[in-house]
Amino acid sequence: MKQLFTLILLYFSTVLCYGQSKKADYNDVIYKILPSLSGGDVLIVEKIPSSNIADELQINYNGGNPINGTKSPNGVINFNKTFIIPLGATQLTFKIDNNSSNDYDVTISGGGGGSQIVVPPVTDYSKIHDSDDLNRALWAAFEMDAYLYYHHTATANIKKEELQKILSRYIDAKRLSNVYGGDYNKWKNTNPFVKDMEYAKLYPAPKGELYSGMGSAIGGMDVTKYVQAFADFLRDRIKQELTIAYLEKFKQTLEKNKEIRELLPKTWATFKDNDIFNLPSMGATYKDAFAADLASLPDNFIIYVKRHHFNSMINGNKNAFIVGSAMYSFINQMAKGDHPSTALHTIALQNPYDLTTPLTSTYIIAITDMLSQNLLAKTGDHWIELKTVEKLNPDIIRIFFALLYDKYPDLFEASHLSRKLSELADNSDINQRFNAIYNFVILAQNIDQRINEFKKMKETPGNSTAAERKEVALDFFLSNSDALTDLVKTTFSVVNRDDLYDEKYSMIISGLTDAIDIAKAVRSNNFPRATNATISLITTVVGSEKDNKWIKPLKNILAFTNDVVAAKTSDEIKAVIANYAEPVQSYKVIRKSYFSAALSAYPGLYCGTESNNQTKTKLFSNFTYGVTAPIGLAFGSGNSDRDSSSITAFLSILDIGAALSYRSENTTTDIPDKITLAQIFAPGVHFVYGIKNSPLALKVGYQYAPQLRDISTESITVEDASVWRLTAGISVDIPIYIFTSKH
Numbered sequence: 001m002k003q004l005f006t007l008i009l010l011y012f013s014t015v016l017c018y019g020q021s022k023k024a025d026y027n028d029v030i031y032k033i034l035p036s037l038s039g040g041d042v043l044i045v046e047k048i049p050s051s052n053i054a055d056e057l058q059i060n061y062n063g064g065n066p067i068n069g070t071k072s073p074n075g076v077i078n079f080n081k082t083f084i085i086p087l088g089a090t091q092l093t094f095k096i097d098n099n100s101s102n103d104y105d106v107t108i109s110g111g112g113g114g115s116q117i118v119v120p121p122v123t124d125y126s127k128i129h130d131s132d133d134l135n136r137a138l139w140a141a142f143e144m145d146a147y148l149y150y151h152h153t154a155t156a157n158i159k160k161e162e163l164q165k166i167l168s169r170y171i172d173a174k175r176l177s178n179v180y181g182g183d184y185n186k187w188k189n190t191n192p193f194v195k196d197m198e199y200a201k202l203y204p205a206p207k208g209e210l211y212s213g214m215g216s217a218i219g220g221m222d223v224t225k226y227v228q229a230f231a232d233f234l235r236d237r238i239k240q241e242l243t244i245a246y247l248e249k250f251k252q253t254l255e256k257n258k259e260i261r262e263l264l265p266k267t268w269a270t271f272k273d274n275d276i277f278n279l280p281s282m283g284a285t286y287k288d289a290f291a292a293d294l295a296s297l298p299d300n301f302i303i304y305v306k307r308h309h310f311n312s313m314i315n316g317n318k319n320a321f322i323v324g325s326a327m328y329s330f331i332n333q334m335a336k337g338d339h340p341s342t343a344l345h346t347i348a349l350q351n352p353y354d355l356t357t358p359l360t361s362t363y364i365i366a367i368t369d370m371l372s373q374n375l376l377a378k379t380g381d382h383w384i385e386l387k388t389v390e391k392l393n394p395d396i397i398r399i400f401f402a403l404l405y406d407k408y409p410d411l412f413e414a415s416h417l418s419r420k421l422s423e424l425a426d427n428s429d430i431n432q433r434f435n436a437i438y439n440f441v442i443l444a445q446n447i448d449q450r451i452n453e454f455k456k457m458k459e460t461p462g463n464s465t466a467a468e469r470k471e472v473a474l475d476f477f478l479s480n481s482d483a484l485t486d487l488v489k490t491t492f493s494v495v496n497r498d499d500l501y502d503e504k505y506s507m508i509i510s511g512l513t514d515a516i517d518i519a520k521a522v523r524s525n526n527f528p529r530a531t532n533a534t535i536s537l538i539t540t541v542v543g544s545e546k547d548n549k550w551i552k553p554l555k556n557i558l559a560f561t562n563d564v565v566a567a568k569t570s571d572e573i574k575a576v577i578a579n580y581a582e583p584v585q586s587y588k589v590i591r592k593s594y595f596s597a598a599l600s601a602y603p604g605l606y607c608g609t610e611s612n613n614q615t616k617t618k619l620f621s622n623f624t625y626g627v628t629a630p631i632g633l634a635f636g637s638g639n640s641d642r643d644s645s646s647i648t649a650f651l652s653i654l655d656i657g658a659a660l661s662y663r664s665e666n667t668t669t670d671i672p673d674k675i676t677l678a679q680i681f682a683p684g685v686h687f688v689y690g691i692k693n694s695p696l697a698l699k700v701g702y703q704y705a706p707q708l709r710d711i712s713t714e715s716i717t718v719e720d721a722s723v724w725r726l727t728a729g730i731s732v733d734i735p736i737y738i739f740t741s742k743h
Contacts, residue, residue: 137374141400192425193402319361320511331519604731646690655682
């Protein structure tokens with residue numbers, strides 16, 4: 001044990017204080033291009049293209065012993081990974097990915113420069129200096145270490161009153177009585193993290209000030225303008241009918257799903273309080289409501305789950321929800337200006353770890369907050385620097401964990417990871433204890449560094465434009481969000497680095513990742529990405545679409561609202577609606593009247609067969625199709641008591657299908673030639689079936705074909721032959737004037 005302890009001490013003192021920092025690009029490492037390495041060096045592999053690739057990169061030494069690497073963000077996309085090469089390492093095995101054929105070995109110098117242990121010089125601390133920084137366990141550990149070392153040769157001079165200055169901040173009265181018999185002096189010999197310390201062999205405490213800084217004659221009448229006007233009317237009316245139909249369906253979806261109403265409250269209020277028939281073009285009122293709900297979707301989901309689901313959820317779903325909602329809140333607080341340590345402490349207080357309902361999620365949050373609060377600099381709200389970590393000796397690490405053990409006993413004895421925190425008291429785990437501190441600090445320092453750089457940019461913008469500053473701010477937020485994710489993930493590795501990859505924690509990690517993606521997307525106004533991430537979190541927390549029928553319509557609504565919000569002009573909004581519009585429940589009067597009479601139009605598509613006296617063509621000897629827009633008298637029958645289909649006898653008089661087809665594609669170009677009434681005369685009789693809950697109708701009829709067959713930008717095509725058609729098709733049921741309707 002003593003030899004192991006000496007080796008570990010050698011590791012700390014030489015590697016941290018005297019090892020050299022060596023850097024290599026990831027692409028170089030792949031091709032075996034490495035700097036000269038030896039034991040005690042710190043190897044930083046830079047420009048790793050993704051987080052997953054960084055996780056796969058591993059280094060073992062001397063035949064299979066793993067070197068724990070620490071991953072950290074490098075800009076928005078890339079990552080770095082830092083490896084501390086142990087003293088005595090003579091061979092390194094680089095594992096690039098999960099394919100062992102890509103592994104390779106490198107022989108290095110063991111390093112170390114001798115066996116003498118180098119320790120910081122002694123500090124003359126004959127008593128403990130009582131100050132507020134003692135509430136942060138690392139600084140209390142430094143102070144305690146210095147005091148104990150001062151008296152290590154005369155332990156009788158260690159006074160209970162001095163120990164009390166620190167211990168009273170970490171041991172409450174009940175624990176003092178139950179665990180230490182009311183005597184602070186018994187702490188040294190009872191707390192498992194320090195009871196084996198040999199006072200005669202204490203390591204000297206650091207000297208001097210420690211680093212705490214940062215920061216459209218009757219037969220010959222010219223009716224062109226009327227035909228164009230009617231064509232334009234039908235064209236626009238078709239679009240309007242379908243638009244209103246889609247919005248009616250949209251509203252019905254909201255009415256039927258309370259879950260969606262709660263997730264999109266402003267959208268629901270707008271549809272409930274406004275007449276969509278008077279605003280089919282989706283004006284600013286709707287667009288603003290959509291935008292507000294998209295931005296608030298994560299918050300609304302959190303509220304919804306707490307109201308209706310949380311208490312009945314199984315622990316796995318609860319864990320995903322708690323971590324997801326907590327991290328979303330965490331990131332938003334940071335974006336508003338709070339230091340991450342303050343934001344983290346707030347969510348820890350909002351989601352306390354409770355022994356009566358112990359959850360892994362609240363445990364992870366609590367452990368992360370515990371490390372965060374106790375690794376803060378002496379003053380201010382930033383974390384310590386690596387320079388401070390270099391001052392650590394094994395005694396300080398022992399005392400640090402001993403103080404945390406007394407202040408957070410429930411966390412140390414909880415069984416959520418592969419081992420309890422209290423099991424780190426074994427001297428053989430001193431390396432793991434140090435990794436818990438080092439991994440946290442290296443990520444924390446990256447975050448603090450970005451915060452300081454961002455503050456300087458705000459204070460001295462120089463010649464940068466507002467847009468450039470906004471881009472820098474966004475880049476800062478996105479980068480720090482990823483770093484904060486890694487900061488929380490390190491907690492899973494506090495007792496065993498492999499716990500982070502354990503399948504049983506995958507749901508928690510998924511909730512954590514989704515929350516970060518949501519926060520980043522909302523802050524960068526990337527609503528589609530925010531929507532996708534929120535849907536992912538929803539399915540993780542409440543279950544799949546199969547088990548929650550409201551999720552599928554929610555996804556459809558969110559896709560529509562995202563496209564409306566992204567549209568910049570009214571024409572773009574109309575185009576969005578046209579893309580989504582479905583023929584559902586728009587035309588109601590005919591459907592709900594047991595008798596109705598109206599002047600109606602049935603524009604749509606037809607297919608069928610025709611007879612032509614001039615060419616001697618007979619019915620059923622040919623096939624024809626095209627656009628039709630007959631106008632005439634319609635006599636219908638529906639059902640006023642319920643949503644119903646309808647049956648209509650339709651007597652067509654005119655057909656302006658060619659004009660409708662032309663004006664649908666040429667909205668600004670007039671019909672190029674004169675059209676006469678005879679050319680659009682198209683008497684016929686039709687049977688029309690109006691589809692339930694729809695403006696669409698199925699039409700079968702026998703009709704005289706209009707002479708006007710086609711219109712181009714240069715001319716019109718007229719055929720004088722007498723043609724009759726037998727057709728079937730689908731049309732939009734549009735009343736022009738309703739003479740009567742009886743319900």
